[in-house]
Amino acid sequence: MDLYGHINVDEMYREIKKQFSSISLATMYKNIIAMSEASLIKEVKVPQQKSKFEIVKSPHGHLLCNSCGNFVDIEMDIEKIVEDVTKKSHYKMLETSLVFCGVCPSCA
Numbered sequence: 001m002d003l004y005g006h007i008n009v010d011e012m013y014r015e016i017k018k019q020f021s022s023i024s025l026a027t028m029y030k031n032i033i034a035m036s037e038a039s040l041i042k043e044v045k046v047p048q049q050k051s052k053f054e055i056v057k058s059p060h061g062h063l064l065c066n067s068c069g070n071f072v073d074i075e076m077d078i079e080k081i082v083e084d085v086t087k088k089s090h091y092k093m094l095e096t097s098l099v100f101c102g103v104c105p106s107c108a
């Protein structure tokens with residue numbers, strides 16, 4: 001996962017099968033669930049794509065290129081955004097995922 005940054009289940013399964021040919025998809029899902037519950041990895045829901053997984057790190061947003069599919073982190077003050085949304089909405093935030101969609105400089 002470190003080489004990719006963000007990876008969906010299909011991509012992860014293909015890569016793992018290269019080294020562990022006998023692993024089943026069910027076993028991989030069980031491990032994904034266990035790593036998520038242990039807060040080692042986080043699911044990132046991506047508009048019109050399969051969810052991706054990433055190693056847990058400091059709060060940040062994501063950029064998605066609608067043209068080439070490039071998906072990258074962007075450092076930002078997510079806690080400030082959550083604070084503003086909480087004040088305006090009076091919601092108690094349980095989870096935050098922020099994805100900006102557009103066209104990357106390479107595709108523009």
